[in-house]
Amino acid sequence: MKNFLIGGVPEHFNLPWYIALRDKKFHEKGINLRWKDFAGGTGQMCRALREKEIDMAVILTEGMVRDIIKGNESKIVQVFVKSPLLWGIHVAANSDYESVSDLKGTEAAISRYGSGSHLMAFVNAENHDWNLKNDLNFKVIKDLDGALEGLPKGNGDYFMWEKFMTKPHVDNGTFRLVGMSPTPWPSFVIAVRNDVLENDTKSIKAILGVINAVTENFKTLPNIDEVIAKRYGQKIEDVREWLSLTEWSDRQLTSKELENIQQKLLDLDLIESKIQKDNILQNF
Structure with a gap:
């Protein structure tokens, strides 16, 4: 059994991970994946990746792109939520x-x-x-x-x-x-430390395969709106509206999307220069 630690915000976007963990879907692939909540969000997770506190993160797209440009030795392996935040x-x-x-x-x-x-x-x-x-x-x-x-x-x-x-x-x-x-781009991506990618690409692919299978059918799970409302203290009508607006994904960021994000960060003086997409994105 291979061990991996993934971080994310304790919000409804990430409920598919909890479902996969509850149902031991990662164990079926020989992977002991553990989840760590980061209530502080993107900045806290970027630091955790840099300090090798976690192996992977489900993280806001623009924040991860910016931190990679600023030296975070990680790559984005796919979009997780393609709808805007x-x-x-x-x-x-x-x-x-x-x-x-x-x-x-x-x-x-x-x-x-x-x-x-x-x-x-x-x-x-x-x-x-x-x-x-x-x-x-x-x-x-x-x-x-x-x-x-x-x-x-x-x-x-x-x-x-x-x-x-x-x-x-x-x-x-x-x-x-x-x-x-x-946001004028997909909201959440999955990022992985470069050393983890280099050492165990096969396991990372397996993890992505499991979570993508869960998100594909997430909206059709029985009473999922009631589950979300109870777990996160939401009104059922708000949950239903949120579900109607939210789309998960199993694809990578496109070159056009990444260019748009980098250009916006540059325009806002949040980065000093753009870098090549191969230094930001990992395509399998």
């Missing part, structure tokens, strides 16, 4: 902010520098023609729990996080949703 722009319910335009020049609460909440704040600012140097300020709050505690106290002014995972906190009156900012 719907980033909600949230403020404390007790704040005076009523629209995204009110947030110009205020502090974006982010989980970490290099995280999705950090990078998407730049994308959102560009979408609203803000000055990226003068109109963006940041406050590190570590994760969703940090934002829930901090924003009502004025520790950060707005917080960008996946709309549906954050909606219960809008419903209970902690946050208000003032805008949306979908």
Whole structure:
């Protein structure tokens, strides 16, 4: 039995992994895959890959591309969720902010520098023609729990996080949703450390085969909407809307998608230069 440790956010996108682990689908392939939750998101997982704390990660596309360009010795092996991530722009319910335009020049609460909440704040600012140097300020709050505690106290002014995972906190009156900012590319990819890829390509292929078989039929699993609603504290109607908008994948990023991501990161001064796709993508 070969051991692998994979990291990901504890969110509904990753429920297929829990199902495959519960049903011992990886064991059937001679693989002991263990899952580690990273509530801190992309920046935390990038560091874990760099420090060889984990072998693989299910991670936001733009964050992984950026960190590989900045020296993370990992590669993207495939897209996991091909639909865009719907980033909600949230403020404390007790704040005076009523629209995204009110947030110009205020502090974006982010989980970490290099995280999705950090990078998407730049994308959102560009979408609203803000000055990226003068109109963006940041406050590190570590994760969703940090934002829930901090924003009502004025520790950060707005917080960008996946709309549906954050909606219960809008419903209970902690946050208000003032805008949306979908990613202009596939939302999640699977990344693997280069040394792991070099040493055991066969096992990585087997892991991908297992998870892709689960995601292919995920939406048709009996009562899956009820399972998600109960597990993640969601309203059933929100889960059904989320399922209708979410598409998993078993393909690799296309050259055009990768070019679009790199160009956007370059335009936003989040990388200094683009690199060859073979240094970012692993094709089997």
